[in-house]
Amino acid sequence: GENVEQHPSTLSVQEGDSAVIKCTYSDSASNYFPWYKQELGKRPQLIIDIRSNVGEKKDQRIAVTLNKTAKHFSLHITETQPEDSAVYFCAASMWRDDKIIFGKGTRLHILP
Amino acid sequence: EAQVTQNPRYLITVTGKKLTVTCSQNMNHEYMSWYRQDPGLGLRQIYYSMNVEVTDKGDVPEGYKVSRKEKRNFPLILESPSPNQTSLYFCASSYDGRADNEQFFGPGTRLTVL
Numbered sequence: 001g002e003n004v005e006q007h008p009s010t011l012s013v014q015e016g017d018s019a020v021i022k023c024t025y026s027d028s029a030s031n032y033f034p035w036y037k038q039e040l041g042k043r044p045q046l047i048i049d050i051r052s053n054v055g056e057k058k059d060q061r062i063a064v065t066l067n068k069t070a071k072h073f074s075l076h077i078t079e080t081q082p083e084d085s086a087v088y089f090c091a092a093s094m095w096r097d098d099k100i101i102f103g104k105g106t107r108l109h110i111l112p
Numbered sequence: 113e114a115q116v117t118q119n120p121r122y123l124i125t126v127t128g129k130k131l132t133v134t135c136s137q138n139m140n141h142e143y144m145s146w147y148r149q150d151p152g153l154g155l156r157q158i159y160y161s162m163n164v165e166v167t168d169k170g171d172v173p174e175g176y177k178v179s180r181k182e183k184r185n186f187p188l189i190l191e192s193p194s195p196n197q198t199s200l201y202f203c204a205s206s207y208d209g210r211a212d213n214e215q216f217f218g219p220g221t222r223l224t225v226l
Contacts, residue, residue, distance in 0.1 A: 001171075006154075009152075031212060032211070032212030032213075034214065034215075036215075043202060043217040043218065043219055043220055044155070044202070044215075044217050045217070046214045046215065049214065051212075089154060089155060091155075093211040093212050094211075094212070095210045095211065095212045097211070098143075098160060098162055098168065098210055098211045099157060099160065099170055099171070099211060100145070100157055100160075100211045100215070101157070101171070102147075102154045102155040102156070102157075103154055104152065104153060104154035105154045105155075
């Protein structure tokens with residue numbers, strides 16, 4: 001079955017710098033790659049997603065890139081702010097299977 | 113307000129005492145799912161349902177049961193809870209009867225099994 005690896009598990013960046021979180025997946029049939037943000041004590045919420053027919057997607061300070069050949073996708077956050085501090089989860093799914101596999105999460109700390 | 117609700121939000125119980133965690137959504141979503149979240153392990157899918165009377169196992173279904181008799185409700189049943197089921201549980205739903213759509217999560221249920 002599908003397996004999703006996420007790195008790093010913890011990331012600290014200075015406020016204003018960029019943060020990059022990377023995920024790899026194992027099943028080339030996966031076609032949907034969302035990213036969820038979970039603030040402390042809150043539920044996960046979708047921040048951006050990408051489908052396999054697109055290589056890059058951007059939404060203000062957040063962008064996701066997908067490399068289907070290498071089977072990896074990345075979350076990029078530019079000009080980080082204190083409110084970006086949270087746990088971020090990547091995930092992969094394929095319509096024919098209907099399961100969703102999440103990565104183990106990355107705890108992002110934004111340092112003042 | 114469009115939302116996913118779960119009850120109870122917190123529960124402390126003892127080994128072997130059957131319990132049910134309810135999940136309800138008011139968005140007419142077809143796909144519903146249960147996850148458990150454990151430190152260092154991320155979110156793991158327990159069971160999912162693509163529509164009424166259609167359920168299937170996720171990655172960690174052992175020790176759990178679900179039912180989908182109505183579109184809006186998807187209860188999680190622990191027939192004989194054990195301490196290794198102590199966890200934070202999330203219910204989620206999405207629009208289409210497939211997994212490749214945004215998941216809307218409930219507020220979570222923190223379960224402790226003594």
